[in-house]
Amino acid sequence: MLWQLLQKFKTIVSDLSLRLLVTRSRSCLLLLMSADALSRYKAADAREAENIVERVTPRLQHANCAVVLSAVKMILQQMELITSTDVVRNLCKKMAPPLVTLLSAEPEIQYVALRNINLIVQRRPTILAHEIKVFFCKYNDPIYVKMEKLDIMIKLASDRNIDQVLLEFKEYATEVDVDFVRKAVRAIGRCAIKLERAAERCISVLLELIKIKVNYVVQEAIIVIKDIFRRYPNTYESIIATLCESLDTLDEPEAKASMIWIIGEYAERIDNADELLESFLESFPEEPAQVQLQLLTATVKLFLKKPTEGPQQMIQVVLNNATVETDNPDLRDRAYIYWRLLSTDPEAAKDIVLAEKPVISDDSNLLDxxxxxxxxxxxxxxxxxxHKPPETFVTRVKATAQKTEDDEYAEGSEAGYPESSAHSADGPTSPPASSSNDAHVGATRPAPAPSTSPPAAPVPDLMGDLLGISNNSIVPVDQPSTPPLPVLLPASTGQGLQISAQLKGQDGQIFYSLLFENNSQIPLGWIHDPV
Known part of the structure; x- marks a missing residue:
């Protein structure tokens, strides 16, 4: 008896839990639908925008993550119309805790929240400017979460928190995951490009990482230092000697090209620049196109800056290899341009090749x-x-063909008019004897004039291609003599029930026609097990 009561109580509790879950799901769905509808409304003025925000703000404390993000979206939209700086500041403070709370959920929800936060901080970085610590990576975070946190930390980095950020990045550069380490090293370089006052501290961290002598760390550091040189020309060239000590460890094309660019750009400040470039020339034919192009330009720069005997021989070898012994059209064309410049007007070549280059800028906010x-x-x-517009995922094909008189007449025939014309060659024809058409016996229509517009182009049948069938294999619904449908379940197997089915096409859409036939002598119904 007690066991039966416990089972009944368990059933009641399960039923209540299910009802609560369904009720909660329905309430969340209603909130999301109302938020979506409200997001399409544009407030008339700042006062109305503040009223909308006041009613939406309590949804920031909702337990459902989607509701919280929808509320944040609504507030961000209305903040564009609010002119009071105090109101905007208070709203930024209110949005920070809910966004931080989302980062304590499961990794999948964290990733969705981080991708949305990535957009929010590009428009309103002050919302999470004081919460950068919550984006520090944990040891058990999945790699996709770590990558997103790195990207957000770069966007939130400032002169106030750069020391904490650099300590984190330096720690990440000693991790096991190679891709994560590379992105951490590149993040240090991006911070140096973004914050001019912190560039020297970033370079110090990069030099410390180079001294570790880890191959992929050294190569990634050289790549980002090249970008720092482009951002701050003639500022940090004193570290070139340290970079040149790692030439033997370079085996990646991008790292080689970066080091060659540094040598060619500052050839007048490097005593043995010709020797360093000559070490790369030994394997010129086997190098990738990226390295060959950079090596060609660096050699020309060296010759223009130091027109001595050594660079002259080097430029002849490089131009010969780039024009005769290569099949890369880009490399060959650039070599011919350099050759003609150097042979006709060396001064013009110096003005073109050694011209002042535009300074690169911060690329943290890449979105238009x-x-x-x-x-x-x-x-x-x-x-x-x-981070793609909605049109990328949903495409709507709109029919451009307008209705003609024939189409309207065809619709009228489906509503009850005969499909043939109301007048034949011998005279008017009588409608077929059918009870459904009795109301239209006296109604006759003149034959429509032939349409002069060209027939509309057929819309491609994407569903037919998806199902592995073509338009020719689909039987139109309005075909006069319809062939019998293929039998899927014969009567012998279905105990008298025969099922036939076939895909059919009508107006560019796919339909599934089903036919049920009772070939037995008794009516078919539900089969109940005997009690």
């Missing part, structure tokens, strides 16, 4: 302003996770 606005308007959707 219009695209960022569109993505922020689609927060908590697939668009904000992939």
């Amino acid at each position: 302003s219009s695209l960022l606005d569109e993505l922020l308007a689609n927060i908590a959707t697939l668009s904000s996770v992939y």
Whole structure:
């Protein structure tokens, strides 16, 4: 008896839990739908925007992550109309804790939250400017979460917190995952490009990593130092000697090309620049195109800066290899241009090759302003996770052909008019004797004039291709003599029930026609097991 009561109580509790779960799901769905509808509404003025924000703000404390993100989206949209700086500052403070709370959920939810936060900090970095510690990577974070946290930390890095950020990046550069280490080293270089006052501290950290003598760390450090040289020309050239000590360890094309660019760009400050470039020339034919192009330009720079006997012989060898012994058209064309410049007007070649280069800028915020606005308007959707506009995922094919009189007449025939014309060659024809058409016996229509517009181009049948069938294999629904449907379940197997089915096409859409036949002598119904 007690066991039966416990089982009944368990059933009641399970039923209540299920009902609560369904109720909660319905309430979340209603909230999301209302938020989506409200996001399409544009407030008339700042006062109305503040009223909307006041009613949406309590949803920031909701337990459902999608509801929280939708509320954040609504507040961000209305903040564009609010003119009071105090109100905007208070709203930024209110949005920070809910976003931080999302990072304590499961890794999959963390990733979705981080992708949305990545967009938010590009428009409103002050929201999480004081919460950068929550983006520090944990030892058990999945790699995709770590990569997103690194990207957000770069965007939130400032002169106030750069020391903490650099300590974290330096720690990450000693991890086991090679891709994560490379991105951490590259993040140090991006911080140096972004923050001019912190560039020297970033370079010091990079030099410390180079001294570790880990191959992929050294090569990634050289790549980012090249970008730092381009951002701050003639500022940190004193570290070139340290970089040249690692020439023997370079085996990646991008790292080689970066080191060759540094040698050619500062050839006048490197005493043995010709010897360093000559060590790369030994394997010129086997090098990738990226290295060959950079080696050709660096050798020309060296010759223009130091027109001595050594560089003259080097330039002849490089130009000969780049024009005669290569099949790369880009390399060959650039070599011919250099050759003609050097042979006709060396001064013009010096002005062109050694011209002042544009300074690179911070690339932390890569998204275009219009695209960022569109993505922020689609927060908590697939668009904000992939950082792509909604049109990338949903394509709608709109029919451009207008209705003709023939189409209208065909619709009238489906509604009850006969498909043939109301007048034949011998005279008017009588409608078929059918009870459904009795109401239209006296109604006759003149034959429509032939349409002069060309027939519309057929819309490609994507569903047919997806199912592995073509338009020719689909039997139209309105075909006069319809062949019998293929039998899927014969009567012998189905105990008298025969099922036939076939895919059919109508107006560019796919339909599945089913036919059930009772070939037995008794009516078929539900089969109940005997009690």
